[in-house]
Amino acid sequence: MRVGVLVSGSGSNLQAILDAAAASALGGATVAVVISNRPGVKAIERAGAAGVEALVIDHRAFASRDDFERALVEALAARQVEWVALAGFMRLLGARFLGAFSGRVVNIHPSLLPAFPGVHAQAQALAHGVKVAGCTVHFVDEGTDTGPIIAQAAVPVRDDDDEDALSARILAEEHRLYPRVLRWLAEGRVVREGRRVMIAG
């Protein structure tokens, strides 16, 4: 299973995926290419260090989202990418992209969706005062973090948490959860029935 990873920044989840691949913990999944919509980000370095091709496709170079997405699709298709994993990719994807990779785009989000979609999920959780937070791997649809949920992990919120402390606790779970889901996908075990997603076997 050839996976393309889309990033916009540091790419710590990308690193967890690359580490899992190096440890043969991704089943039959391999990272075929990393694409960043922003130049100069650390994720590019991480790909290089792992011997994975990295591209920058800067959304600002395109007249429309459709044109940007066409370029993404062409770059991924040229590398025989079958599945796309978003890892801190900060652009909403539209019909052009999601049509090309229908049902084969996944994302990780730092909340227990459907609570706290969108940006600054950890700060939203703290402001709301929840006592359990977490992360979610989900299929991507055209909404903001609204697609069917594949897996979630919970962490406690502590009374003295600030955004950094809570984010770090959630991130540790993200780094475990995302490679595990990619392995399930590579093993063909992820079964989707409407909004409910089952892991076979």
Added chain:
Amino acid sequence: MRVGVLVSGSGSNLQAILDAAAASALGGATVAVVISNRPGVKAIERAGAAGVEALVIDHRAFASRDDFERALVEALAARQVEWVALAGFMRLLGARFLGAFSGRVVNIHPSLLPAFPGVHAQAQALAHGVKVAGCTVHFVDEGTDTGPIIAQAAVPVRDDDDEDALSARILAEEHRLYPRVLRWLAEGRVVREGRRVMIAG
């Protein structure tokens, strides 16, 4: 701390509270009275078996919610009740009641709020396809399950769960969580700052 418990049905959370009181696990909290808005429910029997006074105040006997709530407040005040715990009480409370017990009404809800407020929370969670569910003890305000969160407990959702199986798993956590929160309240350890609630000590 004299607690009044409001119920509408079976009262399994009431039973957990009564059991905790019998085991001296509620700190200084005692159940002073149980009030049901519906006659003939099992919660009334549970109170009787524990030697706790039980009343029926049927909302249908009152011309308005305000009149119903005035009767509730009078019954509770006559028994020197200081805190009110809702345990499957299926009426929304308004300004009359919440004004009388300002900041001293708590509820338990079978979801990880803010996800899935309102009725059939477990079925909502299954339909949405979440992988982590749970329960929440929160202060009551005039919204539906919107008040500041005191405590939450998480449970996994399993691929073969139906509403009954998930509800039972959540209920086991409810029965642990609610008495614990009442003990914290009796010990004066629950500190509220806006929407954030801390447990001191």
